Amino acid sequence: MTARRRALLAAGPASLLAAAGPAAAQAGGERWPGRPVRIVAPYAPGGQSDTVIRLLQPRMAEFLGQPIVIENRTGAGGTIGAGIVAQAPPDGHTLLFESIAFLIAPLIVRGLAFDHETAFVPVGQAVAAPYVLAVRRDFPGRDLAGFVAAAKAAPGSVTYGTPGVGSPGHLAGALLESRAGIRLEHVPYRGGAEAARDLAAGNIAAVLITANSIKPVIDDGRALGIALTSAERRGSLAHLPTIAESGYPGYDMTSWNGLFAPAGTPEPVIGRLSAALRHATGDPAVRERLALTGNDAVTDTPAEFAARIRREREVVKRIVRESGIRVE
Structure with a gap:
């Protein structure tokens, strides 16, 4: 042998x-x-x-x-x-x-x-990979506190796109609603790329999608990234704060x-x-x-x-x- x-x-x-x-x-x-x-x-x-x-x-x-x-x-x-x-x-x-x-x-x-x-x-x-909360470039809130404040000021009027019903982004949004005491309007898409395109066009207020889908739109200035859903900063948008460190300790939705x-x-x-x-x-x-x-x-x-x-x-x-x- x-x-x-x-x-x-x-x-x-x-x-x-x-x-x-x-x-x-x-x-x-x-x-x-x-x-x-x-x-x-x-x-x-x-x-x-x-x-x-x-x-x-x-x-x-x-x-x-x-x-x-x-x-x-x-x-x-x-x-x-x-x-x-x-x-x-x-x-x-x-x-x-x-x-x-x-x-x-x-x-x-x-x-x-x-x-x-x-x-x-x-x-x-x-x-x-973490999901990313990003908003359109003219959204009044420029960080998570501002996002939550805007949602509280007009319950149900802030729309957020995800890759679909039951996607990690959908669950992350529902969890944020529960933790922050806000009400958002979920807009499901067939994929994150479609949601990113609609955000760049100003058709929705925010998205909860992956960095892969949203990073090009953030990089060219058509959207603003404000928070990561993971417990720690990671991935290609690790310069963004996490939702957990932005006032909601224990929040974690890593896909x-x-x-x-x-x-x-x-x-x-x-x-x-x-x-x-x-x-x-x-x-x-x-x-x-x-x-x-x-x-x-x-x-x-x-x-x-x-x-x-x-x-x-x-x-x-x-x-x-x-x-x-x-x-x-």
Whole structure:
């Protein structure tokens, strides 16, 4: 037995899968992946999820030895795209690239034909990212205190756009309403890029979207960033204060993006997908490009991602209950 083989055996199954090449994982007795892999991004092109997965796509395809096709299927807070993947054969050829909305939607969207907790298996987290509260350039409030004051002066008249009903931005807005004692008007879009364009045009007062979607509009002076939703300053707009440090201690709504497969996908395939994702998020050039879009790259295992989901599901349930967010 060679030294390399002894080392791989000692490292365990995941290392063997990663070293063996695309033929290592078997699904239904066939070599996997046996054809191009489809990843459903349930939000609009140009938004957070779409941007991140397209940055990861080349390195993942390189690792798997098959093309990866990104398909945008928008609507209903990500549940339309999720439903497509939930009904797909569990063979690893159709996957879901979601955000923390994966935890939010089942709590507020009624009549779903699938159960998020049982219909998917986590593959791995890709990035972590805060949402950004930004206002149009002529908005009277220039910081969070001014924003809250404007909302209190005219309850229900301050509009804010998000990537959709049940999105992290929607939950962040509802949480801010609850903590600050204000009433805002939620305007859902199919993606953060659309909300950013409407803010730049002056059609809405504010947005709660990712740095990736809003930073270009802030940089060219068509909008003003005033606060981050994360517990600490992070990402490409880390010069902005957090909502927590601006008068609402304990406020934290940090989003993420991660990869999911339909429940029942063979474990060797999940292991291979996880290795492909880590290959991409661990690449220095990819990490640098992700950072420029306001994302912190993450390299974890399926078990670590699953543990995070279990912890955050309970937190999200509490926030939804306390904030009273509902789908109308």
